[in-house]
Amino acid sequence: MIQPASDAVSSTLRQSVLPRLLRLAPWVLAFCLPFVVDANASGNFAYCLVWAFAAVGLAAMWGQGGILSFGQTAFFGLSGYTYGIVTLNLGDGWLSSWSGLIIGLVVSAGGAALLGYMIFYGKIKGVFIGIVTLSVTLVLETFMAQTAGPQWAIGEARLNGYNGMTGMPPLTLPWFGGPVTLENTSFYYLVLVLLVLVYAFMRRLLDSPFGLALVAIRENPQRAEMLGIDIRRHQLLIFVLGCTLGGLSGALYTIWGSYITPSAMGLTSAAMPVIWVATAGRKSIGAAIIGTAVLVWLSQWLAIYGSQYALILMGAVLLFVVLAAPEGLLPFVSDRARWVFTRRPIKSRSFKTQERSES
Amino acid sequence: MSTTLLETRGLTKRFGGAQVINGIDFKVSEGEIRCVIGPNGAGKSTFFKLITGEHRPTQGSIAFLGRDLAHVLPHERIRMGMSIKFQIPGVFAELTVRQHLQLGLHRAKDDSAATLDRLLDQFMLQKEEHMPAGKLSHGKKQWLEIAMAVSLKPVLLFLDEPVAGMSAEETHATGELIMRLREGGLTIMAVEHDMTFVKQVASRVTVLHGGRLFADGPLEEILARDDVAEIYLGKKK
Numbered sequence: 001m002i003q004p005a006s007d008a009v010s011s012t013l014r015q016s017v018l019p020r021l022l023r024l025a026p027w028v029l030a031f032c033l034p035f036v037v038d039a040n041a042s043g044n045f046a047y048c049l050v051w052a053f054a055a056v057g058l059a060a061m062w063g064q065g066g067i068l069s070f071g072q073t074a075f076f077g078l079s080g081y082t083y084g085i086v087t088l089n090l091g092d093g094w095l096s097s098w099s100g101l102i103i104g105l106v107v108s109a110g111g112a113a114l115l116g117y118m119i120f121y122g123k124i125k126g127v128f129i130g131i132v133t134l135s136v137t138l139v140l141e142t143f144m145a146q147t148a149g150p151q152w153a154i155g156e157a158r159l160n161g162y163n164g165m166t167g168m169p170p171l172t173l174p175w176f177g178g179p180v181t182l183e184n185t186s187f188y189y190l191v192l193v194l195l196v197l198v199y200a201f202m203r204r205l206l207d208s209p210f211g212l213a214l215v216a217i218r219e220n221p222q223r224a225e226m227l228g229i230d231i232r233r234h235q236l237l238i239f240v241l242g243c244t245l246g247g248l249s250g251a252l253y254t255i256w257g258s259y260i261t262p263s264a265m266g267l268t269s270a271a272m273p274v275i276w277v278a279t280a281g282r283k284s285i286g287a288a289i290i291g292t293a294v295l296v297w298l299s300q301w302l303a304i305y306g307s308q309y310a311l312i313l314m315g316a317v318l319l320f321v322v323l324a325a326p327e328g329l330l331p332f333v334s335d336r337a338r339w340v341f342t343r344r345p346i347k348s349r350s351f352k353t354q355e356r357s358e359s
Numbered sequence: 360m361s362t363t364l365l366e367t368r369g370l371t372k373r374f375g376g377a378q379v380i381n382g383i384d385f386k387v388s389e390g391e392i393r394c395v396i397g398p399n400g401a402g403k404s405t406f407f408k409l410i411t412g413e414h415r416p417t418q419g420s421i422a423f424l425g426r427d428l429a430h431v432l433p434h435e436r437i438r439m440g441m442s443i444k445f446q447i448p449g450v451f452a453e454l455t456v457r458q459h460l461q462l463g464l465h466r467a468k469d470d471s472a473a474t475l476d477r478l479l480d481q482f483m484l485q486k487e488e489h490m491p492a493g494k495l496s497h498g499k500k501q502w503l504e505i506a507m508a509v510s511l512k513p514v515l516l517f518l519d520e521p522v523a524g525m526s527a528e529e530t531h532a533t534g535e536l537i538m539r540l541r542e543g544g545l546t547i548m549a550v551e552h553d554m555t556f557v558k559q560v561a562s563r564v565t566v567l568h569g570g571r572l573f574a575d576g577p578l579e580e581i582l583a584r585d586d587v588a589e590i591y592l593g594k595k596k
Binding site: 209212213215216219220222223224225226227228229230231 | 411413433434437438442443445449450451452453454458461462463465466470507511
């Protein structure tokens with residue numbers, strides 16, 4: 001039967017144009033945000049986005065590669081402290097701040113390569129990776145917390161124990177007529193542009209044969225090896241990349257607040273990226289970004305009434321997700337929205353049915 | 360004389376006190392379809408796993424394309440030109456049929472759309488191209504497994520029970536597929552229980568029994584042997 005032209009157009013709109021517009025909408029909203037809120041609020045929204053890099057890194061490692069790491073905040077702290085040490089020694093100025101950021105990332109990548117090598121080439125698997133990475137995070141926290149004495153200084157930079165490091169300079173850009181400091185709205189745009197770049201790169205990477213190989217390793221490592229895939233190398237690469245993104249969050253956080261403390265690597269902090277990513281949907285880096293930004297914003301908002309409210313909410317949300325939407329909230333909602341528009345079967349439900357039929 | 364692709368010498372495997380494989384000397388030459396048969400517990404699976412590198416031999420050696428495999432990791436053996444289709448379909452449930460083949464072809468450095476379409480066509484998987492592999496029927500999963508193994512462009516293809524759980528029609532279609540692969544220049548070694556399939560495809564048959572090589576020769580010769588019928592079927596001919 002020939003489909004009437006108007007029906008065909010509306011069907012294309014529903015099935016192809018609409019999902020694309022929906023995917024683009026959060027980015028457009030994010031770019032327009034500073035036009036409707038003041039500079040101070042833009043700065044606060046930048047704080048929410050800063051954490052998204054760590055979430056993208058974890059979603060790539062865990063959702064795509066099956067590596068559940070509690071180590072994002074270890075690299076967050078490592079990079080943050082490195083930024084402090086470098087900039088407090090080199091002084092103000094754009095060269096100092098950008099060097100701090102880049103050296104922070106290099107140190108995180110180096111640390112991740114060392115830890116990843118020991119994990120993957122030491123044949124540590126599954127839940128034990130979570131235990132090892134959590135231990136490393138807590139050891140780093142404990143170590144940094146006891147660096148209060150004056151002997152704990154690297155050049156000009158005092159580590160300051162549990163009080164943490166303060167007084168780091170912000171990022172600046174060299175400009176005609178003097179350097180421009182990136183703060184509030186301009187810092188928000190810097191973070192947003194970095195996030196778009198990281199998102200585009202990660203989407204490309206995870207859709208490439210490298211990304212497919214990670215899914216293969218997650219689902220059936222033995223089978224993946226028999227496709228000639230070097231499992232340990234793939235796992236190490238995505239681990240280093242994911243942890244370095246955790247490091248990027250840490251450096252940007254330190255720049256944003258001009259401070260870093262050992263509690264950034266504490267037990268609560270270490271669990272947060274896992275909660276955000278699990279809640280939003282670990283198999284989609286887009287979901288991880290939106291979910292993290294919203295949950296961090298919500299936590300900030302609730303913190304006005306006392307920090308424990310935010311933690312109670314996080315616990316409740318996580319409980320709901322684990323019980324009702326194990327694939328994450330955003331896939332849960334988008335599947336049902338797609339069903340409303342296109343009547344295509346709901347994916348998350350069909351996966352469950354399939355698991356039952358296979359078992 | 361045709362080239363020897365795979366050769367084992369005195370291959371032995373012990374698990375604790377149990378000697379599962381006992382001094383097997385074995386050769387596969389280029390262009391063969393070799394079927395390895397034997398009753399349950401004959402050591403077929405262990406023999407297979409020793410060759411793929413999943414187990415390490417207690418004694419003896421394995422050579423592939425003239426190179427000793429003692430220190431060659433499983434994924435490196437695949438890169439040398441071995442390829443394996445496992446007994447239990449281990450397809451990646453969330454990847455589509457097309458993505459499965461992309462993975463293999465990427466490793467073989469030929470991921471052109473034309474090659475991929477040819478493979479889909481060859482293995483009768485065109486209609487399921489964009490379907491997640493977890494949703495395929497058992498028979499199609501087995502074909503996808505073989506297609507994946509072929510996508511690596513191997514020199515030697517190992518098939519572990521390629522027709523397990525298939526209907527008679529699917530078994531026959533798989534047999535024809537295997538024959539066409541051989542005509543395309545591929546050497547194949549299959550471990551299989553289904554004697555209809557073995558009779559359809561095998562050019563040479565190896566019989567394992569109690570971890571030892573019991574018999575080895577052309578299909579007709581092996582099938583005609585009374586002692587093989589006795590150990591394999593548990594009765595006198």
